[in-house]
Amino acid sequence: MIGVVKESLRDIRRHKRASVLLALVISSASFLFFVFSSAVYNLGLAEDNWSKQLRAAVFFVEGADVNQLSEQISKVKGVLEVKHISSELALEILKKRFPDEDIVFSANSVPGFIEARISADAVANISLDLQRIEGVEDVSLSSSWFKSLKDLIYFSALFSIGVMIFVMVLSTILVFYAVRLMRLCGATEFRIRVPYVVSGVVMGVFGASVGVCFQYIFGKAVDKSLSQFIDGWVSLTTMQVVFVYTASIFIGCFGNLMAFVRSIDDQQ
Amino acid sequence: MIHFKSVSKIYDNDVFALKGIEAHIQKGEFIFVTGSSGAGKSTLLKMIYGGLKPSDGSVVVGGSIVDELSSYRLAMLRRQMGIVFQDFKLLWDRSVVDNVCLPFYVWGKLNSENKELSELMMKKFDIWKYRNEYPHKLSGGEQQKVAICRALVTSPWILIADEPTGNLDPKSAEEVFKMFYEAAQRGSTVIFATHNEHLLSLHKGRVLKLDKGRLA
CATH class of the missing domain: 3.30.70.3040 (Alpha-Beta Plaits)
Incomplete structure (x- = not known):
């Protein structure tokens, strides 16, 4: 098992460009999620406050x-x-x-x-x-501007979900071809799954960490710019961070897991 | 070594791809599988490596009924085979040397000894100079050489080739065919699907001719 994990890490190093690209895509998706969720969260807080003052x-x-x-x-x-x-x-x-x-x-x-x-x-x-x-x-x-802003936020939410789905589908298609070929070369299920899952976890954690850093910087900037209008912009909650790490690892591995299912069907 | 016992294959759309195929292939034989497009050549080859299950009958390879093998045993059987396709099936995000070493990589046996073996094989086929290139930079003939190198590097008992010269010019096709012929001389059983009549006329080998899913 340790040998397979080491090989997976070596595989990431061997395909630096592809690995960096995947991590960046995960970072972008995480960052978009952070922007969307923190905007919704802060607007939710504001809505509570403003609804009493409409x-x-x-x-x-x-x-x-x-x-x-x-x-x-x-x-x-x-x-x-x-x-x-x-x-x-x-x-x-x-x-x-x-x-x-x-x-x-x-x-x-x-x-x-x-x-x-x-x-x-x-x-x-x-x-x-x-x-x-x-x-x-x-x-x-x-309050008329408030509704327009909320519509815009929901549109960005749909956009970020779209990006995540695109990444999953793309990774499924790419991995599906490689998995079929590995099977034909005599790879066992274990030998196929472990490297993909390990690289999915590594890429997911790395991508999410970059996303968290971006969001921290972005949150600070927003807080500074909007300090006259909003009393403390909340940019990172524990729930958000936990969700983003889990989702990023899931995105990293999901395409691979889907590919296994599809290639099993393909054998029939 | 390979035994087709009354093998039939019907696809989901009720189309018969193979009907009652009965054939026996001995170790070290060079077999040509011929027939027009849609005759069932690819279906026959896929059944040898467990890519398809027969609808009726069975395919026995090295004493094992292929469609009854567990996924682990099937993987072990495939390690005795080298498979080459008309469209090469290379991994485009990996270099030439990574493509050739792919079998050792997925077996967890990418050690220095096997790396040397890959190097020797690539030098023999004159593709060592492209080792760090990506497949899309190579010509069709060179890509097929990489695919054949990947199939031969493990010294398989059975070499399956599904129209490997289909996309190549006559000179490259002849070169590629020579590689299979040499593998057969080293003791591998070669099953070579083609509809290239010129190749058939030039080289020795037993011919299994398929016509509309039946052995002619």
């Missing part, structure tokens, strides 16, 4: 009765709380949000609005419901 700004026509309008808005399904933001208060908020900018507006030039805190479930329809109320001029939702 707000709609309801701008009204000049001369509208603010109290009556507030009462009507509070009756709309999904509205949790209503607050009138006067022109003066809106200007204060603007100044707080952009402390480094010189705000040259007067209180009258910034429009007042009614701020409605809304439930996450009602986000989809609430804009239309609010616009139907007489006296409402425009409705601005604070």
Whole structure:
């Protein structure tokens, strides 16, 4: 057994270019997974936080009765709380949000609005419901960009899964041919399996480690760039690391295992 | 040494590839298996090395019924054989020397003695100069030489060749054939499938002619 393992390691050295390529593909797939999963994880945390703070700004026509309008808005399904933001208060908020900018507006030039805190479930329809109320001029939702970002993240998730499937299929096809030939040369099942499994484990561990390093550097960079907006970007969790190492070893070996099954069928 | 006992093979689409083949091949014989395309030549050869199981009858090689062997015993039987294909079946990601040494590698016997043996064989076939090249850089004739070297390096008792000259020009085909002929003179049993009438007319050997799956 030790002899076969040594030979497998020698085989990796003998095929340096192919081994490095495989490890890089695993690293890329691991890194993509890390980026996707940490984005989903952090957005999940943010969603929890933001869903309690979802707000709609309801701008009204000049001369509208603010109290009556507030009462009507509070009756709309999904509205949790209503607050009138006067022109003066809106200007204060603007100044707080952009402390480094010189705000040259007067209180009258910034429009007042009614701020409605809304439930996450009602986000989809609430804009239309609010616009139907007489006296409402425009409705601005604070969460529309959030949905677009989530769609983008799910698209990247599909992409990274696609890359992983591609790697598995490619390795199955490549190994299938070699395994058939080895059988014809008189290789026993043990002699075929062990080198592939050992090289799968070595490539998987190496590839995953490179992926972890990339993610660590990437996470630090993201944390630094988004520190104004997000309170601590979580880039590596224990669960993620365990999963990536397991999946990478699986990717390294899966193609080979599939090839054994297919070549056994082929003999019938 | 090799005995076909009423061997028939029907594929999944109900096509008869072989029908009631009865043949006996002695040790050291040079056998030509001929017939037109689709006559069953490749099917017959695959049954010798256990690549296919007969639908009826049995193939006995060296006293063992091939389709009844366990995967381990089948691997041991294949170690007594050298197999050469029309499309060479080389590993494109391995150098010429790695391809030639492949049998020793998969047997776990890639020691200095066997490496020397491979070197001698490659020098004899004039491919030692390409030892570190990859197969795609060689011509068809040279690739076939590598495949034959791989089959002969283990000094097999049985040498199976499935139209090994099919993709080669006449000069390369003659060179390749010479290699098999020399192997037969060293005591190997050679089973050579071909539809090259010119080769048949030039060389001695018993002919098994197949016609639509039957021995003519």
